[in-house]
Amino acid sequence: MSGKGLMTREEALNLLKQYLRDERMVKHCLAVEALMRALARRLGEDEELWGLVGLLHDIDYEVVGKDLSKHGLVGANEVLKGKLPQHALEAIAGHNELTGVKPSTPEAEKLLHALRAADHMSGLIIATALVMPSKKLAEVKPKSVKKKFKSKDFARGVSRDRIREIEKLGIDLNEFITLSLQALKNIADDLGL
Numbered sequence: 001m002s003g004k005g006l007m008t009r010e011e012a013l014n015l016l017k018q019y020l021r022d023e024r025m026v027k028h029c030l031a032v033e034a035l036m037r038a039l040a041r042r043l044g045e046d047e048e049l050w051g052l053v054g055l056l057h058d059i060d061y062e063v064v065g066k067d068l069s070k071h072g073l074v075g076a077n078e079v080l081k082g083k084l085p086q087h088a089l090e091a092i093a094g095h096n097e098l099t100g101v102k103p104s105t106p107e108a109e110k111l112l113h114a115l116r117a118a119d120h121m122s123g124l125i126i127a128t129a130l131v132m133p134s135k136k137l138a139e140v141k142p143k144s145v146k147k148k149f150k151s152k153d154f155a156r157g158v159s160r161d162r163i164r165e166i167e168k169l170g171i172d173l174n175e176f177i178t179l180s181l182q183a184l185k186n187i188a189d190d191l192g193l
Contacts, residue, residue, distance in 0.1 A: 007083050012052050019059045019079065027191050029055050031126060031184055035118035038183035043114075043169060050114065053088050056080060057095055057115055072096040091115050110169060117166035120158050121180045124148060127155040129193050137181070137188045145177045 007015070020026050036054030040047040060075035076093035084092075087108035094101035094108075095115045103109035125140065128148045132139040148154045149163070166176045184191065 006048060006052060006085075009048070009051065009055070012055050015079070015083075016056060016059055020062055022062065025058060025061055028122065028126075029058055030187060030190055031122035032057060032115070032118050034183040034187045035122055035180050036114060038179050039114045039118060039166075039169075039171075042171065042179060043110075045110075049085070049088060050111065052084060053091055053111060053115055054118055056084070057092050057119065068096065069098045072099050072101070076101075087111060095119060113165040113168045116159075116162040117164075117169075117176065118180070120160075120162040121166075121176065122184065123158045124155055124163065125177075125181055125184055126191070126193065127158065135193065137185045137191070137193045140181060140185075142174070142177045142181055145181060146174070149173070149177070 016029060017026060020029070033051050033054035037047050037051040039045070040050035056075065057072070058075070059079050060071060060073075063079075064070040064074055072093045072095055076089040080089060080092065087103070087105055088111060090101060090103050090105075090108040091111040092115070093099055094103060094112050103112050125137070125145055128145050129135060129137045129140050132144075149160060152160075163176070164173065167173065171179075184193075
């Protein structure tokens with residue numbers, strides 16, 4: 001653990017890879033981490049902590065299997081307990097609405113809204129990249145993401161309501177799309193996109 005009582009990114013990534021064997025899930029977590037770091041910079045929050053929350057939010061996905069009512073809870077209460085501050089654990093436990101976990105502090109609520117928005121926005125942008133002729137993020141423009149956001153038949157697993165949670169933090173949808181797209185383009189090689 002680093003001086004702030006947080007695990008280092010390297011420790012977090014190693015832990016994530018112990019629990020997630022599916023490379024696509026690891027890449028999803030890297031994408032959400034990038035968005036969370038960008039949001040932390042934009043909102044003046046702790047970039048390291050927000051990045052770790054994004055990176056580790058799905059650490060229990062393969063452990064819980066089909067019992068999605070436990071997804072987030074196992075990660076927060078078993079795997080990550082003592083490794084992150086309580087408000088970060090609440091955000092991880094609550095990012096899946098099926099757990100019923102509600103944030104107990106304003107900082108947990110802020111982190112939760114950011115995580116839910118980043119989780120779903122990363123999925124929308126990556127799905128948009130995958131329908132491009134090159135299948136590369138470099139080809140994706142903000143207007144393409146906005147158009148796909150409005151298309152209810154596109155990437156049906158992506159909750160537009162969860163993406164709009166970013167508005168509760170004072171960031172409008174257009175700014176969030178631009179910020180998110182740039183964050184993912186910055187790690188395109190890591191994502192293979």
